Amino acid sequence: MCDYPSSAPAEILIVDDNACDVRLIKEAFREGGIASKFHVTRDGEQALAFLRREGPYSGSPRPSLILLDLNLPRKSGREVLAEIKAEQSLRRIPVVVLSASTSREDVCRAYELQANCYVPKPSDLAGLIDLGRLLQKLWLNPALLSG
């Protein structure tokens, strides 16, 4: 069941334990003029709780896009990915794996687990801004949100 509502700013969930990284992503999106609202969880368990609206996340919105790091405390990015894609209500949300790793194994595993895209973390701000614009084009078109 697809909802095609809102021209409101896209809700983006960033799952990353590195605050420094999270902030840079947010700033890069801002620099790139991408209107979006960010939510951040710092480990895998929190991320799933957010998506399932459990505990403190009972009022959380359903995100239009998930930016998922692979190396997370408690529950790894792969486990989070697997659980999202295993749940009927969550699997339509696009998950973009954003990782420093470029190892072939990591890339293949992520796609096997139904990641929508695997993107290496850009090494500079310009690259990050470009990435934001690309993601906006691909998944944050207000008319075509699948989340």
Next chain:
Amino acid sequence: MDFFRQFFSSDYPPQASCYMWRTDIVWLNAISDALVALAYYSIPFTLLYILHRRPSLRLRGLMGMFAAFILSCGTSRLISVWNVWHGTYGLEGLVKAVTAVLSIATAIMTVKLAPVALRIPSPEELERANEHLLGEMRARAEAEEKLRKAAEAARLSSEARMRSFLEAAAQGFLAIGADGRILLVNRRIEEMFGYRREELIGQDVEILLPERYRGSHVLHRREFFQEPRIRDMGPGMDLAARRKDGTEFPVEVGLSYTPGENGVIALGVVNDITERKRHEDQLSRAHAELRASEATLRRANAELEQFASLASHDMQEPLRMITGYLDLLQRRYADQLDPDAREFIRYAVEGSQRMKNLIRDVLSLSRAGTRPLSKRRIAAQEVLGSALANLNTAISERRAVITASDLPQIVADPGLLAQVFQNLIANAIKFTRNETPRVHISAERRAGEWLFSVRDNGIGIDPAHRERVFRIFERLDASEEFPGSGVGLAICQKIIERHGGRIWVDSAPGQGSVFHFTIPED
């Protein structure tokens, strides 16, 4: 029939009637004829006896004829005696006729054989010849005796020489009888084992072995004598030997055998290999140490590579933060900062950029050493092409002229080899000051390999530094003029060595450089 009866009849008057039956004449004739007959008869039998006993006698035919002739003469004499009292003249005539035939034949034969008979040497001649022969035989016997003595002397002197050789031999030598007793030893055995030879001759060979091996050696020895064969010295022929004073030392023994009067004799050649063993032990210890340190080194190397890879990887994260936020500062706040602050930020950006390059190079060096080689047959020209594509910007910026002569098909990892071309050409372009950079790539077939050369017209390298340029992080020019991490050539070296080739440089300052590398043919 009647004729024959009359012919052989005795009806004629007997001969005695001619003698008027005078008793004295009758008997004189009869006895004389009888004696003549007897003598005649004795001659042929004697001749036949001689012929029988001396088969080698010549003129046998003639002698046979003589015998027959004399025999018939005797017979006619006998008939004459008969006819003194009887008158059988027919028979007498017949016998005379036979005698006549035989005598004529014998006479003819004698005449014909006369020249042959004359050629038969006389007994004197034979005697002389015999004496001559005897003389010759004596001379020959004397000569033979001389020869024998000379041979014996030669044998004795060669035996003496052989013995002196055996005594002077660097190896111990011993002969052992089938009963296991020592028959002979040389001087070297005495020296090695500390026995005098009188103490060894007649002893069981086991006296030369440590007690613990004696029992089994007796069995081995018996096996050897049952089925003797030559056994060379060499690996597996090492034994422990025991000196008179009870000390032991390692020996190497070669065995052969020879037939003797009382069965096979075993011949042993013995080498004292104490020194060699010591060297071998040292060598194998050194070898083991080398292997151990090689393993340690390999492990350390692997750990280092892993460390380099991990460290570089993990360093990229914080570096990304540094450059990211510096970028952000520049983008968003450059207007609000004074020129000093902007300059500081610029230096920080440059530093982080250099570090980023450094990490990238360390990672690529690590990958060049660890990435599995995927070799295939490929045109070197094609590999060069992809290297040049990566260098497009640098080439057009410096207006570099890159040329290549016909490059061969080779077997190599295309990605890694492209990196070699790329690094060498990038260096060639980078290390040129004022002129248009000119780089020429060529290849030449050598024995079992291709020799590639990358020639430039750059600043060149002092021959003293020809080795150093291939070391990691080694930069001959630390100035800002030629920036770089000093990893490029180390990467090239690593890649070429992994292909089983070599890389080196020929250069002189101001003369340009020629980097050579080889790639083995399949």
